[in-house]
Amino acid sequence: MSFVTIFALGIAAFIALPILAHRLRRRRAEERAFPAAALVPPAPPRARRRAKLEDRALFGVRALAIAALALLGASPLVRCTRLSLSRSSGASMAVAIVIDDSMSMRAKAGNQTRFARAKAAASELLAGTRDGDAVGVVLAGSPPRVALAPTTELDAVSSIISSTTESDRATDLDGAIHLAETLLAALPQVDKRVVVLSDLADGKPDAPALGENAVVPIWAPLAEIRDTKETDCAITSADDTGGRVIVRLACGKDVSASGRRVEVRAGERVVGSGTATATTTTDLSVDVTGVTPGEALTAHLLGGDAIATDDVAPVLVSQSGAIGVVAEAADETAVTGGPPVVEQAFAALRSDLATRPLPAVPDQPGDFHGFFGLVVDDPPGFTPEQRRALSQYLEGGGVMLVALGPRASAAPLGATLQPLLDHATTWSEAKSKGAKPDADAVLLGEATRSLVDLGAAKRTTLSPADVGSVENLVAWSDGAPLVARRVIGRGEAWIVTLPFALDASDLPLRPAFIALLDAFVATTHTHAAPRRADVGATWTLPSGASAAKGPSGAIDLVREGGRAKLSPPVVGAYHVTIDGKDELRVAAPIARETDLRPRALKSQEASSHLGATQAQVDISPYVAVALLLLLFAELALRLRAGQSPGEKMIG
Amino acid sequence: MTTSFPWGDIASLRIRSRLVAEGVYAGAHRSARRGSGIEFGGHREYVAGDDLRWLDRRALLRHGRHLVRQFETETDRALRLVVDASASMGYRGSRAPETKLGVASLLAAALARIAVSSGDPIGLAYLGGGSARPVALSGGREAFDRLLGSLEIAKAEGDAVRDPEMLERSFGVLERAARRGSVVIVLSDLLDLPRDTAEHFSAMAARGRSVVVVQVLAPDEIDLPFDGTVRLRALEGDVVVETDTAVARDAYLAALRGLAAHYETTLMARGARFLRVSTADDPVASVRAIVGAVR
Numbered sequence: 054m055s056f057v058t059i060f061a062l063g064i065a066a067f068i069a070l071p072i073l074a075h076r077l078r079r080r081r082a083e084e085r086a087f088p089a090a091a092l093v094p095p096a097p098p099r100a101r102r103r104a105k106l107e108d109r110a111l112f113g114v115r116a117l118a119i120a121a122l123a124l125l126g127a128s129p130l131v132r133c134t135r136l137s138l139s140r141s142s143g144a145s146m147a148v149a150i151v152i153d154d155s156m157s158m159r160a161k162a163g164n165q166t167r168f169a170r171a172k173a174a175a176s177e178l179l180a181g182t183r184d185g186d187a188v189g190v191v192l193a194g195s196p197p198r199v200a201l202a203p204t205t206e207l208d209a210v211s212s213i214i215s216s217t218t219e220s221d222r223a224t225d226l227d228g229a230i231h232l233a234e235t236l237l238a239a240l241p242q243v244d245k246r247v248v249v250l251s252d253l254a255d256g257k258p259d260a261p262a263l264g265e266n267a268v269v270p271i272w273a274p275l276a277e278i279r280d281t282k283e284t285d286c287a288i289t290s291a292d293d294t295g296g297r298v299i300v301r302l303a304c305g306k307d308v309s310a311s312g313r314r315v316e317v318r319a320g321e322r323v324v325g326s327g328t329a330t331a332t333t334t335t336d337l338s339v340d341v342t343g344v345t346p347g348e349a350l351t352a353h354l355l356g357g358d359a360i361a362t363d364d365v366a367p368v369l370v371s372q373s374g375a376i377g378v379v380a381e382a383a384d385e386t387a388v389t390g391g392p393p394v395v396e397q398a399f400a401a402l403r404s405d406l407a408t409r410p411l412p413a414v415p416d417q418p419g420d421f422h423g424f425f426g427l428v429v430d431d432p433p434g435f436t437p438e439q440r441r442a443l444s445q446y447l448e449g450g451g452v453m454l455v456a457l458g459p460r461a462s463a464a465p466l467g468a469t470l471q472p473l474l475d476h477a478t479t480w481s482e483a484k485s486k487g488a489k490p491d492a493d494a495v496l497l498g499e500a501t502r503s504l505v506d507l508g509a510a511k512r513t514t515l516s517p518a519d520v521g522s523v524e525n526l527v528a529w530s531d532g533a534p535l536v537a538r539r540v541i542g543r544g545e546a547w548i549v550t551l552p553f554a555l556d557a558s559d560l561p562l563r564p565a566f567i568a569l570l571d572a573f574v575a576t577t578h579t580h581a582a583p584r585r586a587d588v589g590a591t592w593t594l595p596s597g598a599s600a601a602k603g604p605s606g607a608i609d610l611v612r613e614g615g616r617a618k619l620s621p622p623v624v625g626a627y628h629v630t631i632d633g634k635d636e637l638r639v640a641a642p643i644a645r646e647t648d649l650r651p652r653a654l655k656s657q658e659a660s661s662h663l664g665a666t667q668a669q670v671d672i673s674p675y676v677a678v679a680l681l682l683l684l685f686a687e688l689a690l691r692l693r694a695g696q697s698p699g700e701k702m703i704g
Numbered sequence: 705m706t707t708s709f710p711w712g713d714i715a716s717l718r719i720r721s722r723l724v725a726e727g728v729y730a731g732a733h734r735s736a737r738r739g740s741g742i743e744f745g746g747h748r749e750y751v752a753g754d755d756l757r758w759l760d761r762r763a764l765l766r767h768g769r770h771l772v773r774q775f776e777t778e779t780d781r782a783l784r785l786v787v788d789a790s791a792s793m794g795y796r797g798s799r800a801p802e803t804k805l806g807v808a809s810l811l812a813a814a815l816a817r818i819a820v821s822s823g824d825p826i827g828l829a830y831l832g833g834g835s836a837r838p839v840a841l842s843g844g845r846e847a848f849d850r851l852l853g854s855l856e857i858a859k860a861e862g863d864a865v866r867d868p869e870m871l872e873r874s875f876g877v878l879e880r881a882a883r884r885g886s887v888v889i890v891l892s893d894l895l896d897l898p899r900d901t902a903e904h905f906s907a908m909a910a911r912g913r914s915v916v917v918v919q920v921l922a923p924d925e926i927d928l929p930f931d932g933t934v935r936l937r938a939l940e941g942d943v944v945v946e947t948d949t950a951v952a953r954d955a956y957l958a959a960l961r962g963l964a965a966h967y968e969t970t971l972m973a974r975g976a977r978f979l980r981v982s983t984a985d986d987p988v989a990s991v992r993a994i995v996g997a998v999r
Binding site for chain 1: 792947
């Protein structure tokens with residue numbers, strides 16, 4: 054505090070002046086010698102009576118006026134405990150406020166949640182901005198989102214900040230900061246900065262310090278919400294396997310749920326319970342009894358911790374599924390001496406889905422029940438019954454992997470490859486010997502390189518019309534599709550232009566083949582219903598999806614490319630209506646979000662040159678208005694006193 | 705305000721007292737008293753202490769009232785002046801030409817001159833006054849000169865509140881020395897005196913002496929003219945009163961009237977007289993009123 058501030062505040066000491074004036078006024082009575090003083094009765098002097106009448110009002114007003122005057126003098130230097138940006142020059146600045154709305158922000162910091170403190174801090178920052186400042190808001194819950202692009206309309210920013218709500222998403226601070234920097238990049242302001250209002254608990258405490266390679270200066274205040282010693286455990290999944298519920302627990306680093314009780318409830322009724330063991334992450338098996346079929350169950354982790362919302366999870370009924378494999382085993386057995394190579398490959402994957410060999414593609418829709426996926430190796434076309442059954446299966450969300458070879462190209466009369474392909478294929482000499490070395494291939498990734506020197510003498514060629522209707526996932530070196538995908542209804546079909554038979558190519562021997570099957574299995578999982586997914590992940594729903602209802606009520610579906618999308622913000626059960634049928638999906642908490650340890654922060658980013666929690670705030674306008682009101686009040690009091698005759702006051 | 709005698713020189717007091725006395729001569733002047741004597745002088749109401757020999761039984765039978773007969777006689781009457789020279793008498797106020805002690809001295813000197821001119825002996829005693837010297841009863845111009853000399857050096861000193869024996873010292877001697885038929889004139893503000901002072905005065909009157917008590921007050925004491933809040937400090941005792949005069953004036957005047965009424969009632973019961981004079985009044989009129997009261 055500078056000398057000027059002390060001097061200005063010292064004016065407040067003049068509050069003593071009215072007191073002194075009143076006392077002097079009372080003592081102003083002149084002393085006179087008067088022999089008959091004994092006959093004079095003492096009487097409260099009029100001045101004292103007036104002083105008493107005015108003490109509470111007039112004196113109070115005058116004292117407040119002096120205090121206001123002192124504040125007015127010191128107001129540019131008065132420091133208030135509120136968050137504010139430091140302004141190195143008078144120029145306007147561009148600020149991106151990153152608000153962490155992840156699940157860890159639900160933990161308490163004092164008497165409020167971390168998120169509430171971050172939200173209040175954002176409002177405080179906004180109050181310190183001036184006309185011309187551009188402010189944007191980015192939410193750091195995964196995936197990072199732009200709540201509001203930088204704008205000079207500060208009212209809009211305020212509205213956005215106040216409408217921001219908590220979520221159970223994971224934390225993606227790196228992505229959010231990158232997004233914020235991108236938003237600021239195009240702005241003309243010279244003074245740019247990113248303010249991160251977060252507990253920095255993104256589950257990666259050992260990752261490089263935040264702000265290492267930041268282009269824009271990053272300021273992360275709110276150290277108080279990072280110093281807490283809170284711990285958290287969560288139920289990440291709960292599956293009913295028929296009389297037994299498998300509850301999976303996750304806890305933060307060096308935190309154990311040991312000794313905490315887990316209850317499975319049907320409504321308010323406890324139908325089973327167990328106690329967690331000492332392991333940090335564990336599957337707890339809870340036997341349940343007295344549950345009627347179809348009754349909704351929830352798993353509860355008792356004992357309490359930093360975050361309550363992740364201590365409850367809906368129990369899903371596990372559905373047993375399998376992958377049906379239709380392969381001509383005659384040739385294969387001659388070569389391998391065992392099951393078809395594709396079945397052996399599935400076994401090598403150690404997938405949780407069983408493989409079940411089928412003699413032929415089912416021709417009844419009911420025969421697809423229980424199959425999450427169907428693998429067909431070089432089918433000789435499909436009969437009309439098979440085509441009808443396949444259409445229903447795929448439209449309903451089934452996934453199919455079809456390898457096309459010489460038999461598919463020589464389909465008998467009446468047999469076609471519909472609904473996968475609309476035209477016939479040809480089995481001909483391969484123009485290229487391998488796949489295009491496209492390391493960026495989304496489907497197989499690095500494994501794509503193992504297909505570069507694929508030794509295939511012949512390959513299946515799709516008709517040009519069909520090539521246009523499929524998505525080329527892996528291409529031959531000449532651009533023709535090697536692995537293609539066609540979306541059919543809610544399902545999809547993967548088409549490989551080489552059969553899985555070893556005498557046709559050595560594709561099954563390449564690492565890419567295992568990667569292909571693994572991707573296929575993962576896809577079957579994502580299409581299997583009911584589904585459990587990480588909270589915050591986007592669910593792509595069929596176009597028939599019409600409504601969704603989550604733990605906090607109805608949720609609007611986002612239409613994009615003819616499909617509906619839903620990103621569940623909080624954990625819990627979601628009921629999605631698809632083609633008139635109710636489908637249960639579950640948004641599960643992310644295990645790493647239970648780790649509340651803050652991530653390291655680049656030291657200079659925490660310094661106060663970017664802002665301060667005790668910033669200079671100019672309160673002059675408010676004090677001036679208060680002073681004016683006080684002057685009016687004193688005037689009114691004096692007028693009132695003037696209207697009251699002294700004698701009446703005395704009387 | 706001055707607390708000492710402010711006369712300046714003796715000539716002034718002498719001249720002024722003579723002028724006052726001459727003003728009084730212009731009116732009636734008789735050295736006469738009623739009481740036992742030769743020539744019947746009328747009746748008056750009997751009061752306790754009267755000599756029962758003069759109770760008129762016939763008048764009692766005729767009128768049903770106790771009356772005593774009075775007779776006029778030509779005799780010399782000793783004039784004993786009692787001047788209050790306590791500290792409170794040094795007060796002058798804002799509208800008076802002299803202090804109360806000054807005015808009381810002037811009145812006493814004028815009365816003494818009148819008495820001396822009539823051949824009556826005069827004596828002087830003080831209430832308070834510190835070093836003021838009383839004047840023994842004697843007659844002639846020399847006595848008048850001694851009285852003037854004493855009044856000249858008298859200063860307003862003494863505290864009747866702190867010194868309750870002051871009254872006894874003055875009146876004790878006077879009661880023993882004053883003979884029957886003496887005229888006792890007390891010039892005092894009657895402030896700060898003990899509550900039983902009136903009884904002392906009236907007791908002197910009951911023994912055949914003519915007693916006139918003159919309350920000498922400054923105009924400020926009569927109407928309390930101050931404005932606003934004042935702190936009033938008594939000249940005797942430790943009384944300090946802070947008051948709002950607008951509020952306290954009526955109560956003060958009532959208390960002053962009550963004090964006068966107390967003296968008047970007590971003195972009248974013994975045949976003594978009570979007067980009040982203001983230091984702003986014409987001293988001739990004041991002396992004339994005193995002389996009239998003696999009759």
